[in-house]
Amino acid sequence: MNAIPQLLFDALSLGGIYAMAALGIALIFGVMKLVNFAHGEYIAFCVFALIVPSTDAVAVMFLGKAPAILLIPMLLLIGAVVAVASEFFVFRHVRNATPVAMMISSFALGFVIQNTLLLIYSSRPKAVSLWPELNQPVSIIGASIPLLQIIVIFTTLLVVVTLALLLKRTRIGLEMRAAAENFTMARLLGVRANVVITGAFALSGALAAAVALIMVTQTGVADIRMGGQIMLVAFIATVIGGLGSLPGAVAAGFLIGAASVILQGFLPLEARPFRDAFLYTLVIVSLLLRPDGLFAPRSTKPRV
Amino acid sequence: MAQTHKQKRLSAWSTPVLLIAILVVFTLLVTILGDKSLARMAAQTLIRVTFVVGLWIFVGNSGIVSFGHAGYMAIGAYCSAWLTLRPQMKGMFLPDLWPFLATAEWHVLPAAVVSGLLAAFIALISGAAILRLSGIAASIATFAFLAIVYTVYSSWEGVTGATSSVVGLTRYADQWVTLGWASVTVLAAAWYANSASGLALRASREDEVAADASGINMYRHRLISLVVSAFFTGVAGALFGHSLGVLNPNSFYLGVTFITLAMLVVGGIGSLTGAVMGVLILSIIIEALVRMERGLEIGEATYALPTGAQEIIIGIIMILVLILRPAGLTGGRELRLRIGGR
Incomplete structure (x- = not known):
């Protein structure tokens, strides 16, 4: 038995997915203090863009037929377009509202996207086979691990490193960091608000598309509800990590992934269906101990 | 001075x-004019x-959005189901089920009250932890609470029937x-909002720091x-079960959370009038849309909205409403009579 490396890889790959989703939410929160509940629906939208609109149980590939080299950039682009469009049509108009009103408008937008998908594709989960060969196990240090898990881990690393470089080395990155620190001041110093916010939404949407690709390959189903679950976890990760802190979001994403895999592995059998209840209890405990998050940036503390 | 104060209290009532x-x-209009299905909708x-x-x-009073009330x-x-179902x-x-509950066969009214009390008790425990947080962290924590309740109720096979319906x-x-219950709730809400605790809480909603400095806990x-609040949402849950006759954990998750928040926001979070009017307005729109989904006969042709269009339109x-009137349709104002001249 090689349970420990197996668990390690499970934790890293699950955490990687959570971390990418959390990054998408934290990016937007950083620039406009919007808690974007529609993020999960961006993921669902990208998943369903892969298949032909129909209500059948087995999906016919639409975009999914394209070779990977075309498919991946195309889907990332779709994710970015959806996110930017939602900013243009909804969030731009509530930018000056209270954070609560913005949060509820994103909740409403998510509801609209979800029900539009429901209308077109019906609520039945569909079997999708995208790159099934990636689920074949390979053995590493004695544990047999699906190739996909390794790809997920490397993709997460790649995304985090690219994003870090983008934020630290490019002008738009600098502007985004400035906007996250103090949006009003940044605007006074010549940062173009619309460019920064649109950029953040585009990146966030592309991240949602990446998560969508990974989830479809991993689970082999397209389900309307798949976005909701991951969004909830991603939110919690951004709050635990400290709202607005990007490294915090990534770290907390991995932390939740690890906690969930460990609970799954070590809880007694009869308590396992309640795993999520334990997980969310841990979340509340963590919030109580560190209300501002584990890695809170200084700018989130309100000044009197 | 005392006179105007008295008038204000009266007009608040x-x-x-x-x-x-x-x-x-x-209710009267629907009962007199409508058929059975309309009465059910009422x-x-x-x-x-x-x-x-x-x-x-x-x-409304605290300014914290709760996703956990479902x-x-x-x-x-x-x-209520545990207390009233036949053994x-x-x-x-x-x-x-525990032996005490398994043999219980209560009358529906005490069962509804006890259901509310249980919800209130759980709120006391969960709130004691969650309300130490503030702002968005508190909202997310209420979301975590909702997810906990949902997970427990949809997995606890022998006690809640899990995902198969009761x-x-x-x-x-x-x-x-x-x-009757809606009226009691409206009265209680008005009483709470005008009580010392309600006024203190609304002061803290407007300005946390100033309220804190004035010695408000x-x-x-x-x-x-x-x-x-949890007492009345618990009672609403009991009524919900006894109106449909069927319970399923999925009825108490994101769908109901969304639609009720939508009603509150459309009406206006800031006032009690907003809460009531939001429900009435959106419920009437939903009913109209549902009927349109079934098909509307105009002349010889039948026009029908595609199923699911109702949610999208809502x-x-x-x-x-959020874009055009961020404070809701009532804009935080209350419907009230002006008693006594100015």
């Missing part, structure tokens, strides 16, 4: 009276009034019973309002 009058007129609407006004007691609703609904049925479908509840919650008042209405 005219709000719940007017709102209850509106609810009574609504009962559902009044249950939503009970729920949303209960939710408002916390959200959880208190689930707790109330299942508690033979419980033995068959819910075999792991059936056979007496369907006593018609439009008159629900009208924000945590305590938030907890009090959450407990009161979402769009909500976004438009």
Whole structure:
């Protein structure tokens, strides 16, 4: 038995997915203090863009037929377009509202996207086979691990490193960091608000598309509800990590992934269906101990 | 001076009276003019009034958006089912109930009250932890609470029936019973909002720091309002179960959370009138859309909206209201009579 490396890889790959989703939410929160509940629906939208609109149980590939080299950039682009469009049509108009009103408008937008998908594709989960060969196990240090898990881990690393470089080395990155620190001041110093916010939404949407690709390959189903679950976890990760802190979001994403895999592995059998209840209890405990998050940036503390 | 104060108190009390009058007129109109399905819709609407006004007691006064109230609703609904279902049925479908509950066969009214009390008790425990947080962290924590309740109720096979529905509840919650509870809830909400605790809490909603500096213990008042609020959402849950006759954990998750928040936001979070009017307006729109989904005959042709269009339109209405009138349709104002001249 090689349970420990197996668990390690499970934790890293699950955490990687959570971390990418959390990054998408934290990016937007950083620039406009919007808690974007529609993020999960961006993921669902990208998943369903892969298949032909129909209500059948087995999906016919639409975009999914394209070779990977075309498919991946195309889907990332779709994710970015959806996110930017939602900013243009909804969030731009509530930018000056209270954070609560913005949060509820994103909740409403998510509801609209979800029900539009429901209308077109019906609520039945569909079997999708995208790159099934990636689920074949390979053995590493004695544990047999699906190739996909390794790809997920490397993709997460790649995304985090690219994003870090983008934020630290490019002008738009600098502007985004400035906007996250103090949006009003940044605007006074010549940062173009619309460019920064649109950029953040585009990146966030592309991240949602990446998560969508990974989830479809991993689970082999397209389900309307798949976005909701991951969004909830991603939110919690951004709050635990400290709202607005990007490294915090990534770290907390991995932390939740690890906690969930460990609970799954070590809880007694009869308590396992309640795993999520334990997980969310841990979340509340963590919030109580560190209300501002584990890695809170200084700018989130309100000044009197 | 004392005179104007008295007048203000009196005129504040005219709000719940007017709102209850509106609810009574609504119920009478539906009962007289409508058919059976419309009467059922009225009962559902009044249950939503009970729920949303209960939710408002916390959200409206504290300013913290709660995503967790559907959880208190689930707790109330299942508690009432445990207390009122016939013991033979419980033995068959819910075999792991504690002996006391397994043999209980209560009258529906005390069962509804106890269901509310259980929800309030859970609110006391969960709120004691969650309300130490503030702002968005508190909202996310209420979301975590909802997810906990949902996970427990949809996995605890022998006690809640898990994802297979609990059936056979007496369907006593018609439009008159629900009208009674909705009125009680409106009265209680007005009483709380005008009580010392409610006023202190609203002061903290407007300015946390200033309220803190004036010696208001924000945590305590938030907890009090959450407990009161959870009692009525628990009762709304019990009524919900006894109106449909069927319980399923999925009825108490994101769908109901969204639609009730939508009603509160469309009406206006800031006022009790907003909470009641939001429910009435959106419920009427939903009913109209549902009928349009079934098909509308104009001349010889039948026009029907595609199924599911109703949710999309509700979402769009909500976004438009948020963009055009961020404080909701009532804009935080109350419906009230001016008693005595100025």
